[in-house]
Amino acid sequence: MVLTAVLVVIAVALVFDYTNGFHDAANAIATSVSTRALSPRAALLMAAVMNLVGAFLGTEVASTVGSGIIGAPTGISGLVVVLAALIGAIGWNLVTWWFGLPSSSSHALIGGLVGAALASAGTVQWSGVVEKVIVPMVVSPIVGFLLAGAVMIALLWLFRRGRPSRLNRGFRHAQTVSAAAMALGHGLQDAQKTMGVIVLALVVGGYHQGFDVPWWVILLSAGALSAGTYSGGWRIMRTLGRRIIDLDPPRGFAAELTASAVLYTTAFAFAAPISTTQTITASILGVGATKRISAVRWGVAGNIAVAWVLTIPAAAAFAAVAFWVIHPLVG
Incomplete structure (x- = not known):
């Protein structure tokens, strides 16, 4: 019974990882596609490959997700908590x-873990949630916005005498590199979150000790994220690439360069599971504001901000309902 439950949780975790891939594919490639630096299919293929590579670069964030958000539950009830958390995250991703x-x-995954733990009367490590999730959630978009604006201003000054047509061609080539760096950072950050949940399920089921990530968990998580990325996320890509601001190649390059730098710093220096979505969106807003304030479609940005605020409580609510439905069936 326990082994079956563990396998079900792992399977659902990989489904979440897949939805993460197609949901967040736009993070890495929307700017490059919108500026025509890359074709959509070439951009998706590049992003899928770099997501796969990035997943093997570290496991610090996985440890935070696996052991720093909720207290490790036990037995079948514990596995139901993890399963409900994943269902909550998948539900909000799809919405x-x-x-x-x-x-x-x-x-969404953090909210799912918190909601399922609360529904089960389990332990939420609120200090870890605040320190590793809430604070980075607030700080990283601010840093992304300000840093992207500063990078863009520096580029405008450095190339102030350049011919626009020539500069656009050059920055389209440069965006191939910056988009790859962004995709690598997405793989580094997001695949680890699924790794952390799978390891948590193994620990709860009694099939693993500690929160070191086995190689096969890395491989499965990386593969599912990469496959989801290649399937594409065209709806969100249109929002990031066109609806917020009409990007040109220099601004696309500056946004991607800034966002990838923030992703690497938070993963390696702080082991914080930050949002790649928030980071790149804030960076796009930052470079857009250097053009002129009115160039940014602030109404669209406001809708995105509302989704950001709602994500953790909404995913938590989805997960709590999932727990209340599933637990009686297996209890």
């Missing part, structure tokens, strides 16, 4: 994907 809103799969 926001349908409406084309670039919400955070990372925060």
Whole structure:
């Protein structure tokens, strides 16, 4: 019974990872596609490959998700908690994907874990949630916005005497590199969150000790994320690439460069599971504001901000309902 439950949780975790891939594919490639630096299919293929590579670069974020958000539950009830958390995250991912809103799969998973734990009367490590989730959730978009604006201003000054047509061609080539860096950072951050949940399920089921990530968990998580990325997320791609601001190649490059730098820093220096979606969106807003304030479609940005705020409580509510439905069936 326990082994079957563990296998079900792993399977659902990989489904979440797949939805994360197609939901967040736009994070890495929307700017490159919108500026025509890359064709959509070439961009998706590049992003899928770099997501796969990025998943093997570290496991610090996986440890945070697996052991720093909720207290490790036990037995079949514990596995139901993990399963409900995943269902809650998948549900919110699908809702926001349908409406084309670039919400955070990372925060959906965190919200799912919190909601399922509360529904089960389990332990939520609120200090870990605040320190590793809430604070980075607030700080990273601010940093992304300000840093992207500063990078864009620096580029405008450095190339102030360049010919626009020539600069656009050059930055289209540069965007191939910056988009790859962004996709690598997405793989580094987002695949680890699924790894952490799978390891948590193994620990709860008694099939693993500690929160070191086995190689096969890395491989499965990386593969599911990469496959989901290649399937594409066209609704959200249109929002990021066109509806917020009409990007040109220099601004696309600056946004991707900034967002990838923030992703690497938070993963390696702080082991914080930040949102790639929030980071790239804030960076796009930052570079857009250097053009002129009115160039940014702030109404669209406001809708995205509402989705950001709702993600954790909404995913938590989905997960709590999932727990209340599933637990009586297996209890």
